[in-house]
Amino acid sequence: GAVVSQHPSRVICKSGTSVKIECRSLDFQATTMFWYRQFPKQSLMLMATSNEGSKATYEQGVEKDKFLINHASLTLSTLTVTSAHPEDSSFYICSARGTVGSYNEQFFGPGTRLTVL
Amino acid sequence: QKEVEQNSGPLSVPEGAIASLNCTYSDRGSQSFFWYRQYSGKSPELIMSIYSNGDQEDGRFTAQLNKASQYVSLLIRDSQPSDSATYLCAVKGNYQLIWGAGTKLIIKP
Numbered sequence: 001g002a003v004v005s006q007h008p009s010r011v012i013c014k015s016g017t018s019v020k021i022e023c024r025s026l027d028f029q030a031t032t033m034f035w036y037r038q039f040p041k042q043s044l045m046l047m048a049t050s051n052e053g054s055k056a057t058y059e060q061g062v063e064k065d066k067f068l069i070n071h072a073s074l075t076l077s078t079l080t081v082t083s084a085h086p087e088d089s090s091f092y093i094c095s096a097r098g099t100v101g102s103y104n105e106q107f108f109g110p111g112t113r114l115t116v117l
Numbered sequence: 118q119k120e121v122e123q124n125s126g127p128l129s130v131p132e133g134a135i136a137s138l139n140c141t142y143s144d145r146g147s148q149s150f151f152w153y154r155q156y157s158g159k160s161p162e163l164i165m166s167i168y169s170n171g172d173q174e175d176g177r178f179t180a181q182l183n184k185a186s187q188y189v190s191l192l193i194r195d196s197q198p199s200d201s202a203t204y205l206c207a208v209k210g211n212y213q214l215i216w217g218a219g220t221k222l223i224i225k226p
Contacts, residue, residue: 002163032212034213043216043218043219044161044205044216046213049212049213057212091158093160093161103149103166103168104149105151105163105166106151106163106207106214107163108153108160108161108162108163109160110159110160111159111160
């Protein structure tokens with residue numbers, strides 16, 4: 001149990017285009033979903049937190065108009081990088097938190113590697 | 118500000134030995150603690166959760182929690198080269214996990 005899927009796993013796009021990344025909790029309901037970004041050899045950086053049906057809460061310094069988050073259901077959240085630029089190239093990882101068994105825990109998707117040319 | 122501290126390493130351990138990873142946290146009221154393993158280029162994977170003082174064992178992994186001293190540790194017995202990864206300690210805050218920077222573990226054959 002506790003599987004989180006994320007698609008696509010890898011995307012290469014031209015500068016100025018928008019990219020949508022999809023995150024699903026497959027076998028549990030995610031009360032909260034998190035979006036992280038990780039640059040090579042650096043720590044996870046939380047970008048935003050979203051609860052189903054609510055607007056996402058963005059971390060300081062993260063542009064909410066550039067990184068659009070939609071948490072449409074208890075099993076699906078999407079991150080859209082609008083007008084992507086080379087500096088947006090990174091490893092984007094979603095994470096879903098829900099009750100699995102007796103505990104409320106957080107599980108990660110496999111990540112999406114975005115390269116903007 | 119709530120903080121989680123880990124030694125960044127790298128920690129080098131011979132194959133077959135016990136690897137010991139440590140983490141301290143600043144919020145005395147924290148109740149939930151997690152260890153994640155992250156291989157290079159991959160996303161983190163939850164390997165241990167611990168909620169009460171003492172030891173919790175799962176296969177070759179043992180998590181230890183001492184709330185009075187505000188530290189949590191992870192022991193890996195019979196270390197294997199496949200255990201080489203970065204280990205992230207996380208403590209549940211009010212709304213999100215508070216992350217340590219991670220300890221890079223290298224198991225030498």
